[in-house]
Amino acid sequence: MNRQTVIRLLIIVALILAVSMLHYTTTIQKAHFHDIFRRLYYIPIVLGGLWFTLRGGLGTAIVVSVVYAPHILLQWGHHPGIDVAQYLEILVYNVIGTLTGFLSQRELAQKMRYLKTSIRLEESYEKLRGQADQLLEIEEQLRRADRLSAMGELSAGMAHEIRNPLASIKGTAEILRDGMDRRDKKYEFAQILVREVDRLENVVRDFLSFARPDGGVHEEVQISAALSDVLILTRQQALKSQVEIRYDCQTTLPLITGNFEHLKQAFLNFVLNALQVMPKGGVLTIQCEVNQRILRIAFADTGPGIPKELQERVFNPFYTTRQEGTGLGLAITHRIIDAHGGRIKLESQPGEGATFTVELPIDKREENL
Ligand SMILES: Nc1ncnc2c1ncn2[C@@H]1O[C@H](COP(=O)(O)OP(=O)(O)OP(=O)(O)O)[C@@H](O)[C@H]1O
Numbered sequence: 001m002n003r004q005t006v007i008r009l010l011i012i013v014a015l016i017l018a019v020s021m022l023h024y025t026t027t028i029q030k031a032h033f034h035d036i037f038r039r040l041y042y043i044p045i046v047l048g049g050l051w052f053t054l055r056g057g058l059g060t061a062i063v064v065s066v067v068y069a070p071h072i073l074l075q076w077g078h079h080p081g082i083d084v085a086q087y088l089e090i091l092v093y094n095v096i097g098t099l100t101g102f103l104s105q106r107e108l109a110q111k112m113r114y115l116k117t118s119i120r121l122e123e124s125y126e127k128l129r130g131q132a133d134q135l136l137e138i139e140e141q142l143r144r145a146d147r148l149s150a151m152g153e154l155s156a157g158m159a160h161e162i163r164n165p166l167a168s169i170k171g172t173a174e175i176l177r178d179g180m181d182r183r184d185k186k187y188e189f190a191q192i193l194v195r196e197v198d199r200l201e202n203v204v205r206d207f208l209s210f211a212r213p214d215g216g217v218h219e220e221v222q223i224s225a226a227l228s229d230v231l232i233l234t235r236q237q238a239l240k241s242q243v244e245i246r247y248d249c250q251t252t253l254p255l256i257t258g259n260f261e262h263l264k265q266a267f268l269n270f271v272l273n274a275l276q277v278m279p280k281g282g283v284l285t286i287q288c289e290v291n292q293r294i295l296r297i298a299f300a301d302t303g304p305g306i307p308k309e310l311q312e313r314v315f316n317p318f319y320t321t322r323q324e325g326t327g328l329g330l331a332i333t334h335r336i337i338d339a340h341g342g343r344i345k346l347e348s349q350p351g352e353g354a355t356f357t358v359e360l361p362i363d364k365r366e367e368n369l
């Protein structure tokens with residue numbers, strides 16, 4: 001019972017007691033006073049009904065009847081002025097108590113219904129808001145995909161236009177260079193020309209693979225073969241920057257359905273990035289793990305790490321902090337892994353290195369082996 005209930009009960013009991021006291025202590029000669037006191041009983045009865053519904057109304061009326069009846073019998077019973085109205089009053093107490101209780105009970109039930117409806121309404125509103133948020137998120141993703149695809153088309157067209165003249169420039173530059181004496185100062189310029197054209201060619205190739213990354217995802221790929229190719233390709237660079245590569249993958253891993261060259265490109269991007277952020281040495285750990293239907297490949301470096309607020313952005317096209325970077329490496333990698341039904345997780349604390357984990361779904365046929 002809470003405080004309010006106790007206080008209300010006490011008020012009702014006090015009122016009944018007070019009115020009864022008046023009845024029992026006032027002589028019956030003062031009949032008009034008794035007429036007033038009789039009506040005072042309605043106050044606790046109505047309060048009982050209002051506060052404690054049907055049970056309260058009827059209960060108070062019965063208590064009042066029980067307390068009041070002896071007064072009529074004992075004090076008025078021997079008096080000629082006894083009126084049948086006094087007995088009738090007892091009946092009316094009970095009728096009023098029941099009626100007030102009934103009405104207040106109905107109102108309470110109505111209130112509860114409203115409350116339930118409002119709670120349900122609130123829940124629906126919350127759900128609706130959640131769905132609206134989801135919709136906004138999807139819209140944002142679509143907008144991003146749209147931007148990417150518009151950019152993909154643009155870059156494909158541009159790359160196409162640039163590629164042919166670039167091939168001619170490179171050919172001409174090579175002819176010029178080869179016709180020069182190696183000691184000639186101009187030889188070095190021609191060499192720079194060839195090297196820079198090479199770099200441009202790479203950028204163009206990146207653009208193209210960014211524009212259409214998912215061509216031909218159908219072969220069965222042995223990931224360890226792709227990884228060891230990447231290790232061979234990067235060995236020299238790792239030696240030069242004194243980065244120790246710790247390789248911890250089984251020779252035969254479950255097969256992945258996909259494109260060997262594209263996956264190799266994706267892994268190469270992680271390794272190159274790691275080597276580039278550790279020019280003064282460090283450790284790159286490549287770990288593989290098979291868990292249920294997922295193959296996880298983690299590339300963990302001991303480089304400078306990536307601050308939390310930049311972790312989303314590193315996958316955006318053209319986001320780069322390197323002077324000679326294009327910022328397409330991770331964007332392409334993301335697309336490749338997406339096209340394989342996988343995902344990339346990035347964990348990093350600034351100053352404590354970064355870990356890129358690729359999760360790829362294992363070839364369905366493998367599960368039956
Ligand atoms: N392992 C890493 N540790 C810290 N920063 C990284 C790491 N990998 C990538 N980054 C950050 O993300 C940026 C984007 O990487 P991304 O590979 O997309 O482009 P890039 O390496 O700058 O250029 P590109 O790969 O096209 O030559 C990098 O410039 C670097 O700032």
Ligand SMILES: [Mg+2]
Nearest residue numbers: 269273329330
């Ligand atoms: Mg890169």
